[in-house]
Amino acid sequence: MAEQDHGGRTAGVVLVYQPPEGVIENVDLLLAQVPWVFVVNNSPSHSAEIIDGLRARPRVTVLDQDGNVGVAAGFNAGMRAALTDGFDFVWIFDQDSTVTEGMLPALLRAQSRTDLRAGIVGPALRAAETGNVYDADRGQGSAPIDALISSGALFSRELLEEIGLHDEGLFIDYVDHDISLRASRAGYTNLKVYDTLLDHRFGDSVPASFFGRRVYLSNYSPLRQYYMSRNRVIVARRFGMGRWFRDDVRYGIKAWIKVIFCEKDRPTKIRAFFRGLRDGFRYRDI
Template sequence: MPDDAERTAGVVLAYHPTDEIRHNVARLLTQVPHVFVVNNSPDEASRATLDDLDADRVTVLEQDGNVGVAAGFNAGMRAALDAGFDFVWIFDQDSTVADGMLDALHRARARTDVKVGIVGPALRAAETGNVYDADRGQGSAPIEALISSGALFSRALLDEIGLHDEALFIDYVDHDISLRAARAGYTNLKVFDTLLDHRFGDSEPARFLWRKVYLANYSPMRHYYTSRNRVIVVRRFGPGKWFRDDVRYAAKAWIKVLVCERGRPKKVGAFFRGLRDGVAYREV
C-alpha cells in the first residue's frame, strides 16, 4: 500500500447488518491496513454476522444499543486515531467501496491550491447504476457538504474542528461537520474520479405515473430527525447552496412519501414535530 493508505484506517457503521457487510469490509481491507466496525445493534444476530471478520485486521466495537450515526462514527474515529492512524475513512453499511477509491481521495487531498478539508467520492445510485447529475465531472471540485459515507478525514482537521455532533443523532450529521470545516477555512472536495455506490433507505421499487422510482421508506423517527436537524443546521450556518440543493431533494422525496409510501399520517406528524423541536432547540 502507498504511504498514505498505510496511515489510513477504515470505519464501518453497522446496524442489523446483513452478510453484505463482510464483502464491503473485505473490499476495504484491500485498500487500508485496518478496519474498525462499530456495531450499533449488539444483538446475537448482528454479532453472528460480524464474527467471521478478519480478527487480525478488523476490530469490532460493540455499542450499548443504537447510539446513533454521529456517536457510532465517532467511536470508530476515536479508536482509529488512538491507534495512531492519521486518516480515517468512514462508511455506513449502505455503501460499497470501489477499487482504487482511496488513492483517488488522497490524490485530491494533496491539492495545494486550497486548504483541503473533508474529501469524498461522487455518488452513484446502487439500484440503477445512474450517476447523479451533481456527481458528474472530472478531477475534484469544492463542495459545501459531503455525505458521511465514503468521506476521508485527516487527524489535523479533526483536531481543529472536532468530531460529529452526537446530539444530532442521525441526519444532517454530515452537513454539520462539513459546514464546520468550511467555517474554519477548509475547502471540502468532491472527487469525480471515483464513484461510491450508495442506497438511501430501503430503495424499494415502485411506479409513480409512468416512471419507476425507488422509495426510501424511512420510519417516522427518521423523518423527525431529518426535519428537526435541517432546522438546527440552518440556524447554525444559514441557508447556503447546500440548503437550496437540500430543499430540492427533500421536495422530490416528500412527493414519493405522500403518493407512494405507507404510514403517511405518522410520517407527516413526525415531520411537523421535528420542525417544532428544531425551532425550540437550544445549543449547549
C-alpha cells in the same frame, strides 16, 4: 509523503446496525485499500453470526456499542479508536455503501492538493440500485462542495483536531452537513472527487411506479422523518441558508412527493415531520 504511505496511515471505519451479510464482503474490499478497519457495532444483540465473522478477520477491530448510540456517536467511536492507534487519516462508511477499487488513492490525491486547504474529501455517488451516476455527481477531477455525505468521506487528523468530531446531539441525519459546514467555517475546502464512485443506497430503495415512471422509495421510518426535519432546521440555524440548503430543499421536495403519493404510513410520517420542525426551532445549543 508518497500517496501509498498516506494509504498506510489510513484506517477504515464501518458503522453497522443489524447488518446484512453483504457487509462482510464490503469490509474485505475496504481491507484491500487500508491496513486496518474498525467496525462499530450499533446492534450488539443482533446479527451475532455476521459480527462474529467480522471479528474473526485479521486487521479488523469490532467496537460493540451499548445499543444503538446513533450515527454521530457510532462514527465518533470508530474515529477516536483510529486516531488513538496513530492513524492520520480516517475513512468512514455506513453499511449501505460499497467500496470501489482505487477509491482511496483518488481521495488522497485530492486531499493532497496544494492550491487549497483540503477539508473533508469524498467520492461521487452512484445509485446502487440502477448503476446510474447522479446528475450532480458527474464531472472530472475534484471540486469544492459545501457538504458531503458521511459514507465514503475521508478525514485528516489535522482537520478533526481543529474542528472536532460529529455532533452526537444530532444522533442521525444532517450529521454530515454539520461537520462539513464546520470544516468550511474553519477555512477548509471540502472536495468531491469525480474520478471515483461510491455505490450507495438511500433507505430501503424499494422500486415503485409513479405516473408510469419507475422510482425508488426510501421508506424512512417516522423516526427518521422526525430527525431529518428537526436537524435540517438546527443546521440551517447554525450555518444559514446557503447553497447547501437550496440543494437540500430541492432534494427534500422530490423525496416528499414520493412519500405523499407512494409510501405507506403517510399520516404518521407527516406528523413526525411537523414535530421535527417544532423541536428544531426549540433546540437550545445554538
